[in-house]
Amino acid sequence: MTERLMLLDTASPCFTITRMTTEHAPRRVIGYARISKATDESTSIERQREVIQATCHARGWALADVIEDVDVSATKTRLDRPGLARVRDAVAAGRVDTVMVWRIDRVARSVSDLASLTEEWAKTDVSLVSATEPFDMTTSAGRMLLQLLGVFAEFEAATIRDRVTAARAALVKAQRWPGGSAPYGYRIVDNPDGAGKALEVDPVEAAYVRKAADLVLSGKSVYYATNVLNEAGSVPRKAKAWSMTSLRIVLTQAATLGHMTHKGKVVTDADGQPVQVWEPILPEEDVLRLRALLAPTKTPGGERKRRARLLSGLLRCSSCGGSMRVNKTGGHNPVTRYACHGRSDGTGCTRATSIVAERLEEHVERTFLATVGKLEVVEARETVREIAELAATEAAIKSTTAGLADVDDDEREAELMSDLRTLKAKRRELLAMPDEPEVEYVSLGMTFAEAWEQRDTDGRRDLLSSALQHIVVKPGVRGRRGIDPDRVDIHWRNWTAS
Template sequence: MNAASTAKPLRAVIYVRLSSYKGETDSTTSPQRQREACEAYCLAKGWEVVEVVEDLNVSGSDKGLRLDRPGLRRVRELLPAVDVVIFSKLDRLARNVVDFDIFAKIAAKHDVALVSVAESLDLTTPGGRFVAQILAAFGEMEAATIAQRTAEGIAGAVKLGRWRGGATPYGYRTVTHSSGSGRGLEIEPEEAAHVRAAAEVVLSGGSLYRALQVIRERGSVPRRAEAWSISSLRVVLLGPSLLGHMTRKGEVIRGDDGRPVVFWPPILTEEEASRLRAALARKPAGERRRRASRLLSGLLTCASCHGRLRVGSSGSGGTGTGSVIRYVCRGEVDGRKCDSPTSIDARLVEEYVAESFLEDLGDHPVVMRVESSGDLLELADVEAEIRDLGRAITEPGADVGALASRLTLLQERRAALSEAETTVSTIATGETLSEAWAAAEGDVDARRALLAANLAVAVVHKGRRGVKGLDKRRVPLVWQPLALPEAPREGAVLVGATEATA
C-alpha cells in the first residue's frame, strides 16, 4: 500500500462502468447503484473517497479500448495518490483474465489494492487474487457467449428476412415482421415518391443537381440533416436497399444461386437501378480534370484548319483583370497548320448560340433513347464478385479448388450476359428543350450537353476589322436533323431527338 499512517484513513478511488447507459433507473447495475455500493463499503471500512471515476456507454470487452477506456486512464493517473481502487463488481473493471491481470500488476507497482464489493475480495492476498482470476475467466466466457449469441441473432434475422436494426433506409419504415417476431421493412409512401421523382429526373437525362432541386421543391428532407446535398442524394439513389437488398459486413447478401436476395419490397426495378448506376458513375480523377470549363468548349471549330477552338484570353491583363476570355484556334501549338487562325469573344458567342438554340429548338420535346445489352445490373454484380474471388484465392488457407470452380461459373455467366440480345427503348421525358435549359440554370455541363446533342455545325470564321460586337455571319449554326439515328451507341441518351453520351 502507499505510505499512510495508521491514524489516517486509506484513500480510495471508486470506478464505475456501464456498457449501455439509459438512465439511472435503467437496471440494478446503474451508475448510481454502483456508486452507492462502493461508498457504503468505504464508509464501513473508514476509507476516504478521493474521486468517483465513470466510464458510461463503454464496453469492457471492446477490443478497440479494453484498458484504454477514458475513465480507466483517469484511474491510472490517480494511482500514485491513492491506496485502493474499488468497484462494485469484478466485471466492471475487466471482462477477461488478461486485462484483469495487466491492471492488477499496474496497481501493484504503486502498492494499490483492488477491491470488488460484490465478491468481497481483498486482492492484496494470494487467495483473493486466485479467486479474482477465476471470476475474471467467467466474465470473459460470458462476454464471448454474448458475442456468439449476437452473431447468431444477426444470422437468424438475415435468414428470416428481418431488419437487423440501425438507421432505417430512406424510403422505408419498420413494421412488425410477417413472422410475428422482430421487425421488417415496408415502403414509406411519401419518401418513396420523392426517391422515384429524383430517379426519374436522372433517368430522363437530367443532372443530379436538377434531381436535388426537384425533391427540395417537393418538400423532401433527409433523416439526419436539414436539407439534401448532392452526395447524400447520390448515396440514397445508389443504395442497395432501394432494390430490397440487405448488406452484411459491407457486402450484399446473396442466395445459393449467387443472386442478391430481395428481403423487402423494392422501390426501383433492377433495370432502373442499372441505368441510374450508369448515369451516376463517377469519372476517374483525370477525366474529371478534363471537364469543359465553358459553355461551348469543344463545340466551336476554326473555319481555316477545322480544329477545335480552345479557351484563352487576350488583353494586357492576361487571364487577370482587364483580360477578355476568348475561344482561340491553337493550330500551331497543337502541331496543326492553320493559315488563318481565328478567335472570338467567349461571352458574346455563348449568348448568341444560347439565344439561337432556344429560338430555333426550344419548343421541341426532350427524348431519351436507351440501348442496353442484357441485364446490366447483374453484369455489374458478377464483375464485382469476380474481383472479390480473385482476392480471396490469394489469401492464406483459401479453398482454391472451390473458389476456382465458382470463378469459372461466374466467367461463363459474364460471357452470357455480355452476349445477350440488345434492346432499345425510346422515352419521351415530357419536357421541352427550353424547359430543360431553364432547369439546368447554374449547371454549365448540363447546358453544354443540350447544345452538344443538337448542334451539328458551329464554324467560326475570321472577323472583319471595324465591326463592333458580334458579327453573327461569322458563326453560321446548323442544328441536327430531328430524326433518330439508326445505330445509337451503348447507353446513348438522345436530347431533342439527337444523340448525346449518357
Template sequence: MTTSRTHRPRRAVIYIRLSVYRGEADPTTSPASQEARCRAYAESKGWDVVDVVRDLDVSGSDKGLRLDRPGLASIRERFHDVDVVIFAKLDRLARNVLDFNRFAEEARTHDVDLVSVAESLDLSTPGGRFVAQILAAFAEMEAATIAERTKLGKETAVTKLGRYGGNTPPYGYRIVEHPSGRGSALEIDPEEAAHIREAARLVLDGGSLYGAAQMLNETGSKPHRAERWGWSTLRAVLVGDAVLGRVKHRGRLILGDDGLPEVRWEPIFTLEESQRLRAILARPSDLPKDSPARAVAEQEHTTRTRAARLLSGLLTCSGCGRPMRAGVFPRRGEKVGRYVCSAEGARCPAPVTITATLVEDYVAEVFLGMAGLMPVFEVRTMNRDAAEVAQVEQAIAETTDELRAPDADIAALVERLTILRQRRDELAAQPAEPEVVKVDTGEMMAARWEREDVAGRRALVHSVLTGPMTVHPGKRGPKRLDPDRLDIPWRWEDIDVDAEIADAARVD
C-alpha cells in the first residue's frame, strides 16, 4: 500500500448485482440485503464506504455483458480513487474464472483489494486469491448447469410436449396459445394460407415462380422475413416442411415413433400437392446423381431459366450457326435492343443482327395465330412415391445419427430402424422409373400467354419448336420485318397436327 493510504481510513466501494430484480421484498439477494452485509463488513474493518454501485437486471454469465456491465465498468474507471471493492458474494462479481481473474488482475495493478463477504475472503492475500479461484470455478459450473437445464427444458417443450419454440411463425401460420395453456402453438392464418395456395396453383398450372411472386406482391402480401416476395423466397416456402405441418428442431425434422416426420399443425398442402410442387421446383442438385428424376430436372431447369428477352437462346446466325445474343446497342443517338451474332472477331463470315422488337412481335403474332386456340397440356415427370421415399431415407439417416449419442435408447432406435427399412424395401419393390403424366390445364395458349411473364412466354414458344430459329441477313429498306429472313421450325409444319397436338402444346 502507498504511504498516504496507511494514514487514513480505506475507501471502499460496494458492488451489487442482481440478474432478475424482484424488488426489495426478496430477503436473500435483494439490493438492500447485499448492501447491508457489505456495509456491516466495512464498518467492522473501519473502512469508509464512499459509494454503492448497482447492476440490476444484469446477467453475469457468458451471454451477458460480463465485465462490461455499466456499474462494474464505472468501478474499473475509478480504481485510482478506491482502496477496496466489497461484494456480498463471489458470483455477484463474476460467473466464470476468466472474468474473475481478469478483474482481480486489474484491481491488483491499481493496488485495490477485493473482498467477498459471504465467503469471508480477503483477496489481498495469496490464500484468499486461491480459494476465490476455486469458488469462481464452481460459480462458472453452476451458470453452465442453469443454461443446460434451460436448454433441455425448451427442447422438451418442443420435441415432447408439442409446443412451438420460435418467435416468428412460418408463412401461412400464426402463433396462438397452446391447448394446454402453457407455451405456444401454431394455427393456419386464413389470409396467408389463401395467398400461398394461390401461388402454388399458379406454379402447378405451369406458371413461373417469378410470376407467382409478382402476384403475391401485387396483393400486398409480405413474407415474414423480407419486405417483398422474390422467386427464391417463394420457392423456400412452397417446398418447405412447414406447409405440411411439420416442425424442425436444430435443423432436423421431429420424428414420430415410426421414424417418419410428425404432423404437429394443420397442413396447408396435402402430401400429394407438396410432392407435385417439389417435383416441378426441384433443383438438379437436390436429387441423387445419375437418377432419371435428376436428368429430367436438369433439362427442365435449363429450359425454364429466365431469359433476358422473349427469344433469348432461340435464335441462331445463318452466317456461322452460332447462337445470337440479346443486347442494347447505340444507333443514331438512341439505344436499340437487338439480337446479334455471338461469334467474336472474324469467326463469322457473315454476322447477322436484327431489331429485337421487330422479330419478337412477328414471332408472337405467328405463334398466337397458329397456336392461340390450342389447349395447354403439361407433361410432368414424377414418381408418385418420391415424397415418401425421401421421408423414409431422411428418417433412416437421422435415426442412425441418434444411435451415436451417449444416452441413446438403443432398443427403441433399433426397432424404429427395422420398421423404416421394411418400408424402404416395400417402396424399392415398386417401379423405379418416373411416371410421365400429361395434364390438361383447361387453358388455351392465348390465355396462358396473356398472364405469363417473359420467361413463361419464351417457354410457350420453345414448346412448339423443333429447333432454333435461323436469322438471315436483311436488306435496307422500311423498318419492318421481312418474313423471309426467318426460318422457323414450327412443330406443326412437318407432323400430323391431329396426332401430335398435345406435344405441340406442351409447356416445359
C-alpha cells in the first residue's frame, strides 16, 4: 500500500497535517470532547462536536461517534474519566483508526498523560488528531510539536490553578465565601457587608444537626442518630441518605462552629485563634465533646486506618497468616482483589493468596446472613463522659489563658486566675480517674439482617467484626472460576458458634 503526505483544508482554521492513504476505505474516527464547566460557552461540548464533525466531513472520514466528558477536569481526574475510558476501549477493540479532538488540551493536561495515551494508541496504529492544531504523529517533527502542545496545555492548567488559588485566598482574607457547595447546615446568600457571597444558617438543616448532636451527647450511637435523620427526611449534600461517616464529619467539622478553612486548615487571626466568620450551628463546648466522643481509632503510629472495602482488616493468608490488603490488577480495566503482600513485605510468604474482592464479599455476605441474620444485634456502649469532660476542660483552660493575655483590669485578671486554678484542679481530677471505661450492652431492637440492610460499608464491617474473628483465605485452583467455598474459612466468635 503506497502512502503520501497530504495538506488538507489549508484555508480552514481546522488545519492539520496527517498521513493519508490511497485506499478508498474512509478513515474510521471516534471523536472526544471534554469540558470542565458546562457553563463555559467558548469551549462548549456543542462547539467541539460541530468542529469535529465538520473536519471529518471535509476530509471524507467516517465519524463513528463523539464521546463526551462533561464537568470533568483533566487536571484532577488525569486519565480516569468515563468518556475517555470508552474511547480507549474502542481503540483497544480495533474499531477506529483515529481519535479526533477539538484541541489537545481536551484529552490531556500534562505531558506525561499525553505521552501515555499516544504510546498506548500507537501500539495499534491509531493516531491522535486535533481539529484545530497542526501536527502529524507519524513524523518526528510532528511528535515534537505534539509534545510542545502538551507542555503548553500543562502550563495553562498550572496557570489556571494558581489563579484560582489566589482568588480563593483573597476571598478568605476578606471573610467572604470562596465558592463551592455550602457546608451542611448553611446556605449561600449575598454578602450583607459588600460584594461577593456569604453563608447564613439554614434553620431546617441546622435543626437536624442540633437533633443529631443532642442524641449523640445523650448517649445514643451515631448509627442511631443516622437512622433518625434519614427517617425524618433529612438529606446530606452529596448522597441520597446519611451514613455514619458523613454525620460524624458534620458534627465535628470546623464549619459547624462558623469557622472558615483554607487549604485544609482553619483560618486564624494574628494570635492564632480561629476566626468565627459565620454564625455557629453548635456551641464550641458541644463540638469539643463530640470530637472526643467520635474520635477515630488510631494506629500505633498515630495515623487513622483507612478501610476502603467490606472485608478490609478481616482477611488472613492461609500460607503465612499475614493480613490481606486491597490492590488492583489488570491495567486499563483493573480488577480489585484482596491479596497477601508477604513477599513484598519481606515476611517470606511461600504461596501468596489472591482473590477477586467482589466475589469474596458476596460469598461472605451470604454466609454471614445465613448464620446470624435472624439474631438480635446488641451494641456495646462505652461510658466516655470523662473523656468529653477532659476535652471541654482543656478547651476552657486554653480560652482562659488567652483571655489573660489581653486583660488590662486587675479585678478581671484576678477572676480569670481563679477560674484557671479551678480548671487546672478539675483537669488533675479527670486525669486521675481510671482509664477503663464502663461498658453497657444495649439491644438495638433489630436483627443482623435488618441492620445489614440499613448500614453503609463501614457499618456492615462493624457487624461482621462483632460476629467473626477473621477469615482465612486459601490459594485458588488455576482456571477455576467463581468462589470455591473450600477456599474460605470463617472463624466465628464463640457466642456465634454457640
